[in-house]
Amino acid sequence: MWRGSEMCGIVGVAGRDAAKKVIDSLKILEYRGYDSAGIAVMLNGRMEVRKAAGTIENLISRYPEVLEMGGELGIGHTRWATHGRVSDSNAHPILDCSGRIAVVHNGTIDNYMEIREKLSIKHEFKTETDTEVIAHLIEEMLSRGMGRLEAFISAVSELRGEYAVACMFEGVNELYLARNKIPLVIGVGEGENYCASDVIALLGLTNKFIYVDDGEFARVSSRGVDVWRLEGEKLVPVEKRINLVDWSPSMASKGKYEHFMLKEIFEQEDVVRRILAESRRYIEGTISMLKDTMRRGGRILFLAAGTSYHASMVGKYLLNSLLEYPSEVSIASEFTRWNLGSLDGDDLVIAVSQSGETADVLMAVKSARKKGARILSFVNVPGSTLSRESDGVFFFSAGPEIGVAATKTYVAELVSFLMTFTELGKRIGARVDHVAEVLPRLPSLVASCLESSN
Template identity: 40%
Template sequence: MSGIVGYIGRKTAWPILLDCLRRLDYRGYDSAGVAVSDLKHIEVRKTKGRIDDLHALLMLEPVGDGCLGIGHTRWATQGKPSDVNAHPLCDDQKRFFVVHNGIIVNYPHLKKQLTQAGHTFITETDTEVIPHLLAHYDTGDFTETVRKVLPMLKGTYALAIMSSQHPDTIIAISQDNPLVLGFGQGEAFLASDASALIPYTHEIHPIKNGEIVILQPGKIRVETIDGEVVEPQRIQVEWNEEDVSLQDYPHYMLKEIFEQPKAIERTIAGRLADDGVRLPELDAFLSDEQIQQLKKIDIIGNGTSHHSGMIGKKILEQMVGIPVETIISSEFPYSHGPLDEHHLVIVLSQSGETADTITALKTAKAHGCPVIAITNKRHSTVSRKADCTIYTEAGPELAVAATKAYTSQIVVLILLAIWLTEKRQGPGRPMIPELLRALRKLPEEVEKTLVMTHDAIDEFAQVTDDQNTLFLIGRGLDYVLALEGALKLQEVAYLHADAYPAGEMKHGTMALITPGVPVIALVTQEEVKDKTISNIKEIKARDAFVVGITTVGDDEVGDVVDGVLYIPQAHPFLMPILAAIPLQLLAYYAGAVRGYDVDRPRNLAKSLTVE
């Protein structure tokens, strides 16, 4: 979603603000802007477009060497991308300047009241009501004015605010929306994500609901809304500059695809024992009695996280032996079945800040369900609100399209399946020794898959260059993987990619198969291979161009398709991880050969913090 940054110190503010904004532009890139103060006056520059467009504007219209300021990169939710709708936004008297991430759900009511009171609005955004409210209820005391206005706002928001009457001060607030305070030497920073601050500081404080951060030269104060002083929690960020830099890769997406062996290695490190899985975070959370009393598991996620949850569902049901349901986060609050303390809820979110998932988590907690979070971000909202968190160790993921988050989430779901199977003496116990051996070899197998498929997939991406439609088919776990492959192609190559269970094509979709239409057939599950090959033959009879993805040595698939990509053979539960690699690479190169920005696809953003 949108990204917020702030700086106060002894250095010129605008270059630091721009650098931090560049590191946050995965959160939105429709428009960008900064407000910079020289301790006497505040100057604003903003423009439709990306950070480079803002930089060009600042070269034409400099803001001076002011040493404090705020910045914003926007993903449009209310109001189209434009110069006028770009943040920072101010009231009609230019007394207060605001950057905002989130949504103010009661803004129509507030806007109507303020308009009747004589305020003039010029944007289409919900954010604009905030500076107008601050101006309308201005007490002369910046902090007190903010305290007075906050209870009027309904919704989720992270805010950084400046005042022309107090040009030496920045105030920051977070309400169910991420914002971190960074500590430097005689300086302080604000950012929607700690990764933006890594070149400047590794010491942060995640701003919590009900806290107000007041930044002034040489001073950092954290207070509650009631004015009680809070000692900020100083947390060390574990990531380093190498983790968030491109290194020698042309795009973050390709870098993150190739980081998957290490990401998986870190995720399983310390969690595999000779006789099972070690998840001490769960041992401290779920008692043996609670585990035995579980009646159902619900897995909640959006997009790629939903797909990894679907893989987890099939594995958990086979191994643990209790019903598992996967539900899209945005649907869960309105479509869940009966919930109580005997229903385990697992929430999946790479960022830990996905608004739909947070709402679903709150719904589960309200019904008394025990909640496990699987996320990549420590100190995130999801990890703070869940009863227990199992962290993937994927490292920063800065491309909008998720890759290593997907494979790492599946690994954690498999670890959780083994752990629950051991505790409940589930039907999957005989599978555990073989699965443990396969998990230990998994990083190496992923590395092999990258080597085997990288060059070949580039050639196939060229074949799809003149195509607008593509189909993916599979059965069982292969069908779920087909859904994820289709999503990747939609996201970064803008292809109309559709995934179907292989056996369902003849029930309607076959009418769309015309000569030359590309079809990717996933055939990695031995138990359904014969039926999938039969379905491939049906499609080939309509002259489709079929590429098979199967395991080394499987000549049966190679004999019936136009092209084949071979990947290593592994445990059936791990094949959705290995087979994801060529699909990720295909999406990347299909987007790249079309000249698209694969890291920042149109109309999309990462870490969606509005519902």
């Protein structure tokens, strides 16, 4: 399943033994990119950088000291090369001219050539990446007399594109973060705090998370977390909720399996059983929104991308065949062109996403909201952006998906649709008894299928 500009993994640690914690967390994110890897660590006020083309194991092989460096602050990155070839120099972290500012970045900077041309008069560029303009922009803002936070925000505000950015300054035990359309979370620990592209990277360190929203900036240290957003030219503090994620560290390990995809295939029995037992808490709200839409004669439109789009096609079939109610499916990237115009307040958009961070889905949901449509999301990750942008949520709780090809989450979406539409059918007198009888047997049927495999 291609994830586009969401590839690349970022990790940051503000606390004890930062280097090892960054490396261990990066290993969990390596599915997001394995063209190069690197870390920057603060050791007694001095910044040490180690990076190399290839996998994280290649980085450790070349610089075995990274596991023993300790450090009180660190950032790391595993790269899926976009701007610039695969090379040591293009690996992140990327530095400014002085070598005292380090930046890791996930996403694409659309106007980087324009910025690079402007800055190259005074700044020496040493990589082919779009990321390097961020480091030099911050350096430029500092040279104008700005403080660190002001320089960071001013630099990021000049960027056009999609990005999650983490930055550190030599001699300062603070991380500076920014997000626009690319996932970024803050982990809250005891006497230390963290950041990452995905909660799964930090499950071995904490289960408490703050989700950074588009347009927000954050400063993270071992002492605490501050978040702001710009309103005009004014920097306004943002109160953020700490979310508890009920996932265990073992969910982010391969266990006895050769690779994550195989592990996730064999987790399907437990996933189906958990949905049938635990996800019923979301049924009432979900059914209420569906019934209200059907009573008004409103449109029901599934909105998704990638694997979730194919699950939504099955969802359309189930809704039509079990409840005899018409529905449509739109691929998120084409939604505003073909499906947005006729939406209104009577209509329901069913947004489907494993991560809850799929950029095309989020953009389409915002457009649908502006037309007055209500949003019901089927999503895997609690606290994700999609769940927060929705009027109602069905969490299908499949646990973290690390394998690039979706397996258990596809099945989870199908079972969630089947359970929801069957329950609604029973309440409105539709003929669904034949499905209702099979639902409790699904876990054992999945188990039998898996047991018969090699």
